[in-house]
Amino acid sequence: MPEYKGMVQPLRATPDEMRKIFAEPVPDEQKPEKALEYLDEIRKKFRSFVVAMESCVKCGQCAENCHTYLGTRDPNNIPANRAELIRKIYRRYFTLEGRWFGKLVGAEDISLDVIESWYSYFYQCSQCRRCAHVCPFGIDTCEVTFIGRQLLHWLGITPKLHAAVGGAMEKVGNHTGLPKPGIIDTLEFMSEEIMDEFGVEVEFPVDKPDSDIIYIPSSADFLLNPYTLMGAGMFFTYIGANWCIPSTVTEAGNFGLLFDQYYTQRGNVNRLLNAAHELNAKKIVWGECGHGWRAAKMYVPSMADRPVRWPLTHVHDEAAELIRKGELKLNPENNPYPTTLHDPCNYVRACGLNDNMRTIIKAVTVDFREMTPKGEDNFCCGGGSGILFDDPEMYQRRIQLSQKKADQVRATGIGKDGHGILCAPCSICKAQLYPMVEEHDLGVEVKGLVDLLGKALVWK
Amino acid sequence: MKLLIGQILPYITVTLFTLGVLYRLGRWVGPRIVHNITLSPWPKTNTEVAIRVGSEAFLFRNLFRFDKALWVGAIMMHLALLNIIGGHVVGFGFLGEQFALIPGLGITPELSTEMSDMLGTVFGILLFVTLLYLLFRRLTIPHVKLVSKPSDNMWLIYLIVLVGVGNIMRLFHDFGVGYEQVRDYIVALALFQPVTHMELLSNGFFLTHYLLVQILLIVFPYSKLMHLFGMFAERWIVNRVYKDPAPGIPNIDVAAARKAGIGIPSDDAAEEGV
Numbered sequence: 094m095p096e097y098k099g100m101v102q103p104l105r106a107t108p109d110e111m112r113k114i115f116a117e118p119v120p121d122e123q124k125p126e127k128a129l130e131y132l133d134e135i136r137k138k139f140r141s142f143v144v145a146m147e148s149c150v151k152c153g154q155c156a157e158n159c160h161t162y163l164g165t166r167d168p169n170n171i172p173a174n175r176a177e178l179i180r181k182i183y184r185r186y187f188t189l190e191g192r193w194f195g196k197l198v199g200a201e202d203i204s205l206d207v208i209e210s211w212y213s214y215f216y217q218c219s220q221c222r223r224c225a226h227v228c229p230f231g232i233d234t235c236e237v238t239f240i241g242r243q244l245l246h247w248l249g250i251t252p253k254l255h256a257a258v259g260g261a262m263e264k265v266g267n268h269t270g271l272p273k274p275g276i277i278d279t280l281e282f283m284s285e286e287i288m289d290e291f292g293v294e295v296e297f298p299v300d301k302p303d304s305d306i307i308y309i310p311s312s313a314d315f316l317l318n319p320y321t322l323m324g325a326g327m328f329f330t331y332i333g334a335n336w337c338i339p340s341t342v343t344e345a346g347n348f349g350l351l352f353d354q355y356y357t358q359r360g361n362v363n364r365l366l367n368a369a370h371e372l373n374a375k376k377i378v379w380g381e382c383g384h385g386w387r388a389a390k391m392y393v394p395s396m397a398d399r400p401v402r403w404p405l406t407h408v409h410d411e412a413a414e415l416i417r418k419g420e421l422k423l424n425p426e427n428n429p430y431p432t433t434l435h436d437p438c439n440y441v442r443a444c445g446l447n448d449n450m451r452t453i454i455k456a457v458t459v460d461f462r463e464m465t466p467k468g469e470d471n472f473c474c475g476g477g478s479g480i481l482f483d484d485p486e487m488y489q490r491r492i493q494l495s496q497k498k499a500d501q502v503r504a505t506g507i508g509k510d511g512h513g514i515l516c517a518p519c520s521i522c523k524a525q526l527y528p529m530v531e532e533h534d535l536g537v538e539v540k541g542l543v544d545l546l547g548k549a550l551v552w553k
Numbered sequence: 554m555k556l557l558i559g560q561i562l563p564y565i566t567v568t569l570f571t572l573g574v575l576y577r578l579g580r581w582v583g584p585r586i587v588h589n590i591t592l593s594p595w596p597k598t599n600t601e602v603a604i605r606v607g608s609e610a611f612l613f614r615n616l617f618r619f620d621k622a623l624w625v626g627a628i629m630m631h632l633a634l635l636n637i638i639g640g641h642v643v644g645f646g647f648l649g650e651q652f653a654l655i656p657g658l659g660i661t662p663e664l665s666t667e668m669s670d671m672l673g674t675v676f677g678i679l680l681f682v683t684l685l686y687l688l689f690r691r692l693t694i695p696h697v698k699l700v701s702k703p704s705d706n707m708w709l710i711y712l713i714v715l716v717g718v719g720n721i722m723r724l725f726h727d728f729g730v731g732y733e734q735v736r737d738y739i740v741a742l743a744l745f746q747p748v749t750h751m752e753l754l755s756n757g758f759f760l761t762h763y764l765l766v767q768i769l770l771i772v773f774p775y776s777k778l779m780h781l782f783g784m785f786a787e788r789w790i791v792n793r794v795y796k797d798p799a800p801g802i803p804n805i806d807v808a809a810a811r812k813a814g815i816g817i818p819s820d821d822a823a824e825e826g827v
């Protein structure tokens with residue numbers, strides 16, 4: 094069902110697929126009633142949601158600052174209006190003014206149509222938080238869509254893509270469904286590649302007990318972004334770290350953040366901590382994944398269900414620290430092409446990675462050009478929160494959602510001669526941008542940041 | 554009418570306003586801040602938090618950064634509003650002679666009253682004009698129109714009328730009221746004394762202005778005007794101190810690792826004589 098009354102919608106998981114991720118679909122006729130019941134429960138729990146519901150003055154500032162509205166000009170993609178899709182229900186049932194004044198203050202009765210509109214518009218939001226960043230009050234529409242998606246999940250409405258990813262994670266510990274033997278094979282293959290291309294010996298230890306650090310790569314790095322994982326392997330080898338990859342968690346992402354913050358996200362957090370516990374690790378270092386790093390850095394403390402003994406850092410934090418201390422010998426000439434940095438939203442607006450990314454990229458490239466706006470003001474790639482849908486209608490939307498990013502990249506001029514590098518150090522950004530740089534004909538290649546770091550290392 | 558608006562309603566208004574605001578704030582305190590959603594780059598100390606939130610609250614930093622036209626209108630409107638609310642309090646409290654009380658300036662009570670009148674007139678007109686501007690903006694700019702509900706426009710119109718009546722009283726002395734009259738009235742109310750005989754309450758403009766203010770205060774807790782508190786409640790969630798864990802990989806010695814040639818194939822290493 095890719096469209097509902099003129100609204101685009103991602104393909105949804107079948108009831109069986111929902112059951113695999115421990116959700117029981119609610120029959121259509123009960124959905125409105127159940128939605129209210131769940132909403133009532135959740136509004137009593139999350140202040141972030143309640144304050145967002147009750148404080149917007151409709152100044153409209155967020156509109157021109159959301160790439161989804163810029164790309165589609167669909168009024169419901171204005172953050173304030175996106176939140177309004179649920180706020181009108183919240184008003185109607187849970188506030189006095191909504192009960193007294195109704196339509197005047199924009200209150201509306203719940204219906205299946207409203208729920209379907211949530212599904213359409215909460216899954217066009219990439220939860221990039223640019224609206225929160227620009228709102229005079231800091232109202233975070235991302236929190237609203239988090240909760241909207243949670244309600245949908247409990248009603249049994251989750252995109253096929255997200256459900257499949259959730260199921261694979263449950264089963265093998267990563268999103269791509271790659272089992273342990275496949276992982277080991279791939280890593281051996283990467284070792285050979287590194288030897289061929291860079292002439293150095295790099296091993297990727299798996300499940301090595303008593304490793305000082307465990308490294309959590311994005312599973313996409315095994316298949317789609319091999320240079321990111323190779324770069325990380327080279328970096329850890331170069332600095333002489335005692336490290337390994339835990340086979341039970343070969344996934345930096347946590348789609349629980351994006352569709353089910355209760356069971357799924359919490360389950361993944363505990364799976365991670367169990368791995369660190371079993372391998373007796375001292376520290377956990379994260380790979381390139383925007384939402385996944387947010388889910389780890391910001392949510393592990395509140396979801397761990399136990400004291401957290403392991404400091405969590407991002408591989409960019411570690412590399413930047415060593416660069417600042419002057420401990421890495423780097424040759425920026427190895428990355429000679431004009432390069433720009435797409436700031437993954439989760440890194441710059443939720444995880445504070447702004448400066449560290451720049452420390453690295455400036456040290457490993459010769460021709461680095463900032464895009465405008467940059468850092469915490471940067472726009473999303475349009476694929477954030479896993480809205481990487483392939484069905485034709487949604488794919489067209491993805492092209493529109495990446496329009497702003499395309500304009501920004503073009504304005505840097507790096508792709509003029511057809512060999513620019515668009516550094517986008519997040520797996521979802523990469524997955525979105527690989528096809529989008531072609532659709533928008535940008536003349537650039539998409540790369541991770543650790544890729545560039547690995548290439549620039551001078552070994553002797 | 555005098556009895557209702559002048560004598561009875563004020564007590565009801567104050568009670569409903571206070572309870573209403575407490576009710577709304579209570580609704581926000583119940584639910585907790587479950588997860589850490591502070592926005593980065595995050596403040597590292599409480600001073601930084603205060604600067605960030607203060608610059609949003611008093612300078613409208615984000616509006617300035619992302620929409621200058623809105624910033625001008627919004628900050629002028631709020632500034633005028635703040636001064637007018639303040640002016641009502643001290644103007645009536647000190648009968649316009651408040652500036653004479655500032656030591657060392659040598660301002661006479663007469664000059665102070667004149668200044669007080671002046672400021673009131675200027676900010677009154679400014680508030681009226683900026684409210685019109687915000688209404689114009691709401692009705693003309695497409696994306697603002699798209700997010701507006703009827704109540705958003707109505708609030709602006711309501712305030713324009715309220716302020717308009719206030720301005721008439723100030724600009725046309727025949728319709729105005731004296732500082733003293735108002736002070737005596739307030740004092741009487743506070744002492745629970747009868748006020749219906751007062752000349753003040755025979756002024757239709759005053760009664761209208763006064764009624765509009767009271768209705769505003771009664772509805773305030775259930776309206777968008779609660780953003781006065783909502784702003785701080787939201788910032789309290791998204792602008793919090795965060796301290797990064799220290800970077801540093803346990804047990805590494807990069808210099809030693811490089812010296813030992815880790816990663817360099819042994820035949821290579823032999824060639825190099827490492």
Ligand code: HEM
Pocket residue numbers: 150151152229230609610611613616623626627631634687688691705708709712778780781784
């Ligand atoms: C610290 C206190 C306050 C702050 C930081 C604040 C901030 C803001 C901001 C940023 C806007 C959005 C800009 C706009 O739409 O013009 C706004 C709108 C508004 N504020 Fe405030 N405000 C405060 C107090 C008040 C109070 C006490 C009132 C009381 C009447 C008020 C009345 C309004 C109105 C009516 C609007 C809507 C303007 C419109 O519709 O365009 N504000 N405020």
Ligand code: SF4
Pocket residue numbers: 148149150151152153154155156172173227228229230231232700
């Ligand atoms: S910027 Fe904030 S207050 Fe203004 S309309 Fe958007 S969410 Fe509401």
Ligand code: SF4
Pocket residue numbers: 158159160161171172175217218219220221222223224225234235473
């Ligand atoms: S989180 Fe990003 S995509 Fe979603 S409404 Fe806000 S700005 Fe738009």
Ligand code: SF4
Pocket residue numbers: 219220221383384436437438439440472473474475476477478519521522525
């Ligand atoms: S995909 Fe990348 S740019 Fe887009 S929301 Fe994630 S981190 Fe943001």
